[in-house]
Amino acid sequence: MTSDIELGTRLEQGRTVPVSVDLVELLATRLLVQGNSGSGKSHLLRRLLEQSASHVQQIIIDPEGDFSTLAGKYNHLALDAADYTLAQLYQAAERVRQHRVSAILNMENVEIDGQLRSAAAFLSGLFDAPRSYWFPVLVVVDEAQLFAPAGGGDYSEEARRASLSAMTNLMCRGRKRGLAGVIATQRLAKLAKNVAAEASNFLMGRTFLDIDMLRASDLLGMERRQAEAFRDLERGHFIALGPAISRKPLPVKIGAVETASRSGEVQVMQFTPLPSIEQAENLVLMDLQATELPQRVEKRPVSVAESTALLDAYIQQAERMEQDSGLCEPTMNADERLEKALEIVYAVLAERVGRDSLPLAEIYQAFSQKWRVAGLGKQGLSIAELRGLVVLANTKTDSAFLQDSDWLTAQSMAKELPDDIQGVFLLIACTAIRKQPAPTEKQVAYIYGTASLARARRQIEYLEEKNFIVICYEEQGRKEKIAIPGTNWETALLAKG
Structure with a gap:
């Protein structure tokens, strides 16, 4: 052909x-x-x-x-x-x-x-x-x-x-x-x-x-x-x-085309006469009532930081509404609440096995619904806490790890990073604390909320550039393991993927 x-x-x-x-x-x-x-x-x-x-x-x-x-x-x-x-x-x-x-x-x-x-x-x-x-x-x-x-x-x-x-x-x-x-x-x-x-x-x-x-x-x-x-x-x-x-x-x-621009071609008016001066004054100048210029609102893509802020605002608004309505909150201490929350996050991820990525906003929505259906009242978790639980569920970590002092330290360190990359750091920190093989690029991409391995690699490079992680290499130049500076945490041999 x-x-x-x-x-x-x-x-x-x-x-x-x-x-x-x-x-x-x-x-x-x-x-x-x-x-x-x-x-x-x-x-x-x-x-x-x-x-x-x-x-x-x-x-x-x-x-x-x-x-x-x-x-x-x-x-x-x-x-x-x-x-x-x-x-x-x-x-x-x-x-x-x-x-x-x-x-x-x-x-x-x-x-x-x-x-x-x-x-x-x-x-x-x-x-x-x-x-x-x-x-x-x-x-x-x-x-x-x-x-x-x-x-x-x-x-x-x-x-x-x-x-x-x-x-x-x-x-x-x-x-x-x-x-x-x-x-x-x-x-x-x-x-x-x-x-x-x-x-x-x-x-x-x-x-x-x-x-x-x-x-x-x-x-x-x-x-x-x-x-x-x-x-x-x-x-x-x-x-x-x-x-x-x-x-x-x-x-x-x-040559000629089969489709046309939505604006069409410019046409000269051939049959409809233009309004007279008197008609123009009535059509344009009669009953002008505007007192100020309208504010022009431009639509634009929403950044990750703005999305997180919207989620936090939604949570706070939901909490205020429930407080005003007098709903009773089940009696649970902080440890019990986190254990129950981790259990529900496991359930949410289990329903979505096979997905290349899972945005945090989608996880939050599904988590919130299951929490309320279980009769546990308002979920009361911050975005940072939910992000940490998603990391633990993704690495098959049990609830006992929630109170591990190293894990609490890692969560505190993550707060110094931009919101969208905190989950990636926590994923690496979790595997390093537990001496497990470092996460694959596919796992990093999943936690970041993308299917792009190239984008996952850029997040890892960013963390190393900011000295939050150190990638150790063998003599042959192959990546061997990942360490967290200032701690004794390091992963086992780096998994391929």
């Missing part, structure tokens, strides 16, 4: 001939599209996506929601970044690669800083996927200058660095992982050079600034006196060059 797809047409000796793209070559050499707003970049990307949808998996990073209409016709999974945390987007990206699902990451409801963070998380999930999932995938990034900016802007430096790093990985190191970047930008000057430089195929559309025209002509190997041609290009017309399209600059008129 041929790998060529028809991109559009061109004129040759007075007749129209098709212009094709070698999809296999494109996957190996990547593509850069440039054109001013209104030049037809989105139309070009849509044509490319529609024509290749049945040939290759596709991922679309869509800052404006323009490509969501592809979902219905071509079975793309539509993801709204505002509905997921960064960790969930990372995990979703891994699963997208695992199951070869074409997906659209729609970020129109996320403010600019959140867009950079969301794109970074999703692209990192694609990049970090295990080698067994490195199937070919076309990764289309519209408005790439937002995610790989050449300079600063209305976003935090942390978000810019994360997004730029992810885009650099996509364009510079993605080919071996099966990732083929297709990036579109309004201006090359706005796009980071190390990202733009990795593309070998180019489609240059209408542009007006002299510096942009000169850069476009230089990239295509055209003479500088021909640079004016980019100013005269019509909408949907591009000049193409690259091993996947043509070995010399080739004018292309992009």
Whole structure:
């Protein structure tokens, strides 16, 4: 079966001939599209996506929601970044690669800083996927200058660095992982050079600034006196060059598409007359009553710290409601309460055997329900206590360990870490205290609430960087065991997995 797809047409000796793209070559050499707003970049990307949808998996990073209409016709999974945390987007990206699902990451409801963070998380999930999932995938990034900016802007430096790093990985190191970047930008000057430089195929559309025209002509190997041609290009017309399209600059008129942007094309009103001055005053100025500007609320992904704070607030609110209602609490001392709680956590995890990950919020909800069904009143455990019990249940530790002085010390040490990584430290500390083999990366990932082994490795590296653990190596360089500085705790030989 041929790998060529028809991109559009061109004129040759007075007749129209098709212009094709070698999809296999494109996957190996990547593509850069440039054109001013209104030049037809989105139309070009849509044509490319529609024509290749049945040939290759596709991922679309869509800052404006323009490509969501592809979902219905071509079975793309539509993801709204505002509905997921960064960790969930990372995990979703891994699963997208695992199951070869074409997906659209729609970020129109996320403010600019959140867009950079969301794109970074999703692209990192694609990049970090295990080698067994490195199937070919076309990764289309519209408005790439937002995610790989050449300079600063209305976003935090942390978000810019994360997004730029992810885009650099996509364009510079993605080919071996099966990732083929297709990036579109309004201006090359706005796009980071190390990202733009990795593309070998180019489609240059209408542009007006002299510096942009000169850069476009230089990239295509055209003479500088021909640079004016980019100013005269019509909408949907591009000049193409690259091993996947043509070995010399080739004018292309992009073909028709089957789907349309939700915003549609700009239409001039031909039949409905505009309101008169009198009508306009009545429609716009009558009964203006607003006294202040409305507060704009931006939807954005919720961080792990914010999720934990929400859980704590929920617990406190539930406690207050039960106190106000006069509910009686069963008589149990602190030790009995923890033993009973550990028993219920064991039951919760037993019902979820086989899961790759189990977020703490889900554990809390299931635990709380079982606690109340058992007639034990309010559960009265903090998130930190519940996290420790999950670690003990995961390592098959009995309730006698709850009062072990070393375990109490480990819980106190964990409080110095960010909330999301405390469970990972407690897991390692528990195995070290009990002289058991160190946890596998899969166990670490489970406790962290992810299925990503790469993400689990990063948490272990973070703990070693912060001197909470020390990884000991054999002479041959293999990891042997993990020790906790300042204590006599160390694991047995490190298990593989």
